[in-house]
Amino acid sequence: xxxxxxxxxxxxxxxxxxxxxxxxxxxxxxxxxxxxxxxxxxxxxxxxxxxxxxxxxxxxxxxxxxxxxxxxxxxxxxxxxxxxxxxxxxxxxxxxxxxxxxxxxxxxxxxxxxxxxxxxxxxxxxxxxxxxxxxxxxxxxxxxxxxxxxxxxxxxxxxxxxxxxxxxxxxxxxxxxxxxxxxxxxxxxxxxxxxxxxxxxxxxxxxxxxxxxxxxxxxxxxxxxxxxxxxxxxxxxxxxxxxxxxxxxxxxxxxxxxxxxxxxxxxxxxxxxxxxxxxxxxxxxxxxxxxxxxxxxxxxxxxxxxxxxxxxxxxxxxxxxxxxxxxxxxxxxxxxxxxxxxxxxxxxxxxxxxxxxxxxxxxxxxxxxxxxxxxxxxxxxx
Amino acid sequence: xxxxxxxxxxxxxxxxxxxxxxxxxxxxxxxxxxxxxxxxxxxxxxxxxxxxxxxxxxxxxxxxxxxxxxxxxxxxxxxxxxxxxxxxxxxxxxxxxxxxxxxxxxxxxxxxxxxxxxxxxxxxxxxxxxxxxxxxxxxxxxxxxxxxxxxxxxxxxxxxxxxxxxxxxxxxxxxxxxxxxxxxxxxxxxxxxxxxxxxxxxxxxxxxxxxxxxxxxxxxxxxxxxxxxxxxxxxxxxxxxxxxxxxxxxxxxxxxxxxxxxxxxxxxxxxxxxxxxxxxxxxxxxxxxxxxxxxxx
Ligand SMILES: Cc1ncc(C[n+]2csc(CCOP(=O)(O)OP(=O)(O)O)c2C)c(N)n1
Ligand code: SF4
Ligand SMILES: [Mg+2]
Numbered sequence: 001x002x003x004x005x006x007x008x009x010x011x012x013x014x015x016x017x018x019x020x021x022x023x024x025x026x027x028x029x030x031x032x033x034x035x036x037x038x039x040x041x042x043x044x045x046x047x048x049x050x051x052x053x054x055x056x057x058x059x060x061x062x063x064x065x066x067x068x069x070x071x072x073x074x075x076x077x078x079x080x081x082x083x084x085x086x087x088x089x090x091x092x093x094x095x096x097x098x099x100x101x102x103x104x105x106x107x108x109x110x111x112x113x114x115x116x117x118x119x120x121x122x123x124x125x126x127x128x129x130x131x132x133x134x135x136x137x138x139x140x141x142x143x144x145x146x147x148x149x150x151x152x153x154x155x156x157x158x159x160x161x162x163x164x165x166x167x168x169x170x171x172x173x174x175x176x177x178x179x180x181x182x183x184x185x186x187x188x189x190x191x192x193x194x195x196x197x198x199x200x201x202x203x204x205x206x207x208x209x210x211x212x213x214x215x216x217x218x219x220x221x222x223x224x225x226x227x228x229x230x231x232x233x234x235x236x237x238x239x240x241x242x243x244x245x246x247x248x249x250x251x252x253x254x255x256x257x258x259x260x261x262x263x264x265x266x267x268x269x270x271x272x273x274x275x276x277x278x279x280x281x282x283x284x285x286x287x288x289x290x291x292x293x294x295x296x297x298x299x300x301x302x303x304x305x306x307x308x309x310x311x312x313x314x315x316x317x318x319x320x321x322x323x324x325x326x327x328x329x330x331x332x333x334x335x336x337x338x339x340x341x342x343x344x345x346x347x348x349x350x351x352x353x354x355x356x357x358x359x360x361x362x363x364x365x366x367x368x369x370x371x372x373x374x375x376x377x378x379x380x381x382x
Numbered sequence: 383x384x385x386x387x388x389x390x391x392x393x394x395x396x397x398x399x400x401x402x403x404x405x406x407x408x409x410x411x412x413x414x415x416x417x418x419x420x421x422x423x424x425x426x427x428x429x430x431x432x433x434x435x436x437x438x439x440x441x442x443x444x445x446x447x448x449x450x451x452x453x454x455x456x457x458x459x460x461x462x463x464x465x466x467x468x469x470x471x472x473x474x475x476x477x478x479x480x481x482x483x484x485x486x487x488x489x490x491x492x493x494x495x496x497x498x499x500x501x502x503x504x505x506x507x508x509x510x511x512x513x514x515x516x517x518x519x520x521x522x523x524x525x526x527x528x529x530x531x532x533x534x535x536x537x538x539x540x541x542x543x544x545x546x547x548x549x550x551x552x553x554x555x556x557x558x559x560x561x562x563x564x565x566x567x568x569x570x571x572x573x574x575x576x577x578x579x580x581x582x583x584x585x586x587x588x589x590x591x592x593x594x595x596x597x598x599x600x601x602x603x604x605x606x607x608x609x610x611x612x613x614x615x616x617x618x619x620x621x622x623x624x625x626x627x628x629x630x631x632x633x634x635x636x637x638x639x640x641x642x643x644x645x646x647x648x649x650x651x652x653x654x655x656x657x658x659x660x661x662x663x664x665x666x667x668x669x670x671x672x673x674x675x676x677x678x679x
Contacts, residue, residue, distance in 0.1 A: 017463035018456065046459040051490035055452035058445050058487070062456025065443055066426070068463040085446050191441040193424050193469060202399050203429060203442025 001170040003163035006131040007099045008033035009170075010138035011071045012043045013178045014097075018063035019071040020048040020056040025108060026160035027075040027101040034071075053078035057085045064094040067187035069142065072096060075160055076103030079114035083121065089153050090122030090217065095145030095185070097138065098123075100157040101164045102264070109351020110160040112264065112316035116324050118155065122217050124224060125293040126156040127263040131168045134158050136241055139178065143231045146185050150224045152217075159265040159315075161351070173239050181238050221294045228291055244288065247296035250303075252278055253285030258309040258340075258370040260363055261287045263325060266313060266347065266354055273359035277367075284363040289325055297332040304333040308370030309341040311362050313382070315348040322346075322379060341369040347382035358382050383617060383625050384557070384573035387565050393419045403434045407597025409587035409604060410435040410503035412561045414474060417501055417585070420571035425470035428453055430484065432476035433510045433589075435503060440472075450475050450484040451491030454498040470575070472499040478508045480584075481517035481542050492551040492580050499574065500582045505589035506541070513592040517542045520612075521660075522653050523645045525592070530648045540660070545584055545618065549677055552621035554579040559615055560586040562604025566615055566627055573617075586613045594644030606639040611665040612657075618677050626672035636661055 001009070008030050011019060021031045037043035046063075050056045053074050060070035074082060079100055089096050104111040115125055124144070128137050134156070141154040158164070190196060225247060232246025243249045252274050253259055262270040267288045277284045287303060289296075304310065310333070314323025321327060326344040333339045345362050348354045362382065397418045404411035414436040418427070427440040431447045445453040450473050458471045480488060480502040488500060507525050508514040514527040520541045524530050528537035548556050555577045559567040567585065574581040588604050590597040607613035611633040616626045636658050640646040649657075671678045 018459050020456075046463055048455060048459055049494070050452060050455075051486060051493075054446075054448060055455075055487045055490060058449040058452035059456035059459065061445060062428075062443060062453045063460030063463065064456075066457055066460035066464065066466070068460035070460075085449060088445055191426055191443060192466060193426065193441055196441040201439045201441065202437040203427070203444060204400075204437070 001131060002165055002167050003131045003134050003158055004029040004101065004165070005033055006135040006170045007073065007138055008037065009172055010135040012037055013173060013175060014069065014139055014142050014182060015179070016043070016045050016071045017068040018046045018048065018060060020050055020059040021073050022050055022053045022056050022078060024053070024075045024078040024103070026103060026164040027073050027078070027099070029164070030073045030099065030101070053082040054085060057082040057089070060096050061085055061089045061092070061094060064096050065092060065187060065191060067185065067190070069185040070096050071098070073099035073101065075101045076105055076108070076114045080105065080117060083118060086118055086121040086123060091213065093151040094153060095142070095151055096153040097141045097145055098153065098155040099134070099138065100155050101160045102157050103160045104350050106350050110162060111349045111351065112157065115155055115157045116316040116318070119293065119324065122152070122221070123293070124152055124154045124221060124291070126154065126291050128156055128158045128290065129265060129267040129288060131163055132170045132241070133243060134163065135170055135172070136235065136239070136243070139173070139182065140231050140235050143182055144224065144227055147227045148188070150220060150227050151188065152220055152224065157264065162265040177238060181234070225294050225296065243290055245299070247291040248299045249288040249290055251286040251288065253287065253303070255283055256285030256307055257283045258311065258363070258366040259285045259287050259303060259307050260311045260313060260359065260366060261289050261325065261329065262313045263289045263292065264315060266315060269354055269356055270313070270359045272356045273363055276356065276360055277363045282363065282367055284367050292325065295328045295332070300329050300332040301336060304336050304340050307340050308373065309343060309366045311343045311345060311366030313345045313347050313359070313362060317346050317349065341373060343369055344379045345382050346379060354382060383619065384569040384627070387569045387572070389565060392564060392568050395419065397423065397438045397440070398436045399439045400437055402436045404436065405591055405597065407590045407600045408435065409561045409589055409600050410505055412600070413503045413585045413587045414438060416561065416564050416567050417474065417571060420568045421470060421472055421499070421575070424468060425472045426457060428457065428471070428473040430475055430479045431510060432479060433505070435474070447479060448483045449487055450479050450500065451487035451489070454500065455491050455494065455496045458496050458498050470499060471497070472501060474501050474503065476508070476510070477502055477504045477506060477518035478516045481544050489551065492548055492553050495553065495579045497578055498580060500580070502582070502584045503587040504584055505587045505592060507589070507592045509589055509592050518544070521657065522649055524648065525645070535648050545616070546677065546679060548582055549618040549621045553582065555617070555619055556582040557617035558584045558586070558613070560604045560608050560613055561588070562586070562601050562608060563615060563628070570617065592645065595642050599642065603639070603642065606634065610634045610636045610639040611661045612636060612639055614665070614668055616668060622676055624671040624675060624677040626668050629669070629672070633661070633665060
């Protein structure tokens with residue numbers, strides 16, 4: 001099953017009630033799968049054909065506010081175009097779920113610029129490795145986003161082409177099991193005329209401390225980590241699959257002197273490179289950074305205590321700053337008494353091919369840093 | 383078509399809450415008060431950025447300036463999905479949010495014939511940001527972005543014929559009305575409430591601050607707009623059937639409307655005759671449409 005079909009299947013299993021999207025490569029086929037499902041009565045939902053991504057976003061935002069479970073998806077330019085209302089969706093604490101099928105903004109090929117450009121919008125962000133994880137993460141996203149302790153929107157991203165149009169084996173959960181596990185969604189607070197609280201009439205709000213909304217929103221995202229861990233565990237119990245602790249997933253890190261960190265489909269390539277490194281007697285492990293926002297700071301502090309160096313492979317670059325995950329990891333380990341080196345690798349931008357061999361070299365370089373310490377911390381463009 | 387009502391049929395119940403922060407004599411504040419009286423309590427009121435007008439006792443939803451049509455669509459489809467189609471979905475937007483930045487999403491919602499109300503308080507400029515021009519600003523009017531300079535004097539383009547533009551989408555109902563004619567306004571809401579699909583009302587809402595006249599003259603100004611033919615009151619059903627709701631035997635000269643407003647103070651005789659000609663030509667088309675019962679462009 002291709003990645004876009006896996007996502008559409010998860011949307012159906014989640015019994016989404018209102019979906020809207022505007023075609024853009026490589027997300028387009030999700031809109032077609034959903035249209036077919038609705039047209040054939042497989043999915044009892046409103047699929048709203050709109051005239052652009054901004055509208056698709058606002059359609060699901062408004063539908064979520066009255067109490068419908070919603071889904072929206074996009075890629076690259078469409079993601080950038082819908083930036084503005086994303087702020088309102090999260091500010092209104094609406095549990096919208098969005099799939100971002102990554103496409104860079106210098107050409108059509110994938111990198112993580114589209115979703116990374118939304119870091120300031122107050123959304124949670126997941127980056128997934130393969131099609132099965134796309135389906136599972138989509139279902140988990142509803143459970144996390146709608147949890148009363150969270151009530152925030154989630155975007156999960158997967159690399160265009162590499163996954164969107166590539167078939168992989170995907171196990172599909174039973175509808176009945178999903179129904180048992182994922183209860184129906186109810187809006188909070190209600191804006192229906194017969195349910196609205198009198199103090200909310202007229203759309204007035206307390207303006208005495210304008211900063212309070214920011215603080216509460218920030219804390220809600222940070223605190224969502226516990227719920228993410230919980231949901232990952234309960235998903236594992238119900239469906240037999242989970243991903244590390246839900247935030248990060250380790251691969252062959254036992255006894256590792258150094259670790260690489262990857263996001264999205266590059267993780268798969270990195271797994272092969274780690275196997276080769278290990279075969280060659282080089283003690284390098286891998287960490288998949290799955291949940292980028294909230295950032296699993298504590299996980300990296302634990303890892304940082306055990307290894308001499310961390311090599312972050314970012315498929316994004318905040319121009320003039322550097323890779324977004326690299327910056328976060330360095331920030332996280334600063335609190336440690338003894339800090340490992342953190343190396344920055346930028347790879348796969350604009351869809352540039354990344355081979356197992358490239359990551360093998362990254363692994364060796366990171367291991368060298370672990371052994372000698374003080375290796376150059378300048379950025380390497382792979 | 384709407385059915386005439388008299389003043390006594392205007393609902394007594396006030397749904398406006400708290401003194402709003404609108405200026406004295408604000409036409410838009412009056413428009414909101416009248417509209418939501420007629421709409422009644424079972425509605426969600428949708429907002430996009432604009433001047434404050436009047437707050438009413440309705441649950442409220444808001445989104446970005448450019449998104450009116452999409453927001454109303456989302457609410458309507460969401461209500462459908464949860465089985466609450468009894469609730470009316472009402473957008474109360476400015477002319478900027480209708481003619482300009484929100485036009486795209488409204489046009490798409492009209493194409494889909496969503497079951498929503500789009501109600502525009504037309505004060506002919508972006509007033510919330512301090513009187514800049516909009517697609518609704520009439521030709522030659524002075525605004526802060528179409529100033530009266532030594533070379534260019536006021537806005538150089540005509541106002542968009544927004545009602546006809548939306549009628550061309552084939553929507554079930556669109557009407558123009560004015561705060562100077564509350565019976566007409568309420569009758570049109572009453573009729574719209576019986577219609578399923580995309581309903582639109584464009585309300586002339588004089589703004590003493592932007593138009594620059596004495597705030598006690600709002601109703602007089604609104605009426606002069608209608609009586610000179612500059613703001614005709616009409617309705618169009620299914621993009622075709624047409625009715626002109628106000629037909630005086632003779633229109634007043636446009637100067638009666640233009641002169642009291644300082645935004646038109648700089649107009650030359652030539653400017654005024656162009657407006658007079660435009661108005662007369664349009665009026666003729668409207669009369670013909672009324673006779674035929676079918677809208678002509
Ligand atoms: C995307 C965006 N651009 C600009 C603004 C600034 N802005 C807020 S209200 C407004 C003008 C509104 O004009 P109109 O719709 O005619 O309503 P009015 O203020 O006249 O009631 C503008 C330009 C904004 N809020 N959002
Ligand atoms: S500026 Fe005009 S539209 Fe805005 S509140 Fe004042 S009178 Fe009303
Ligand atoms: Mg205006």
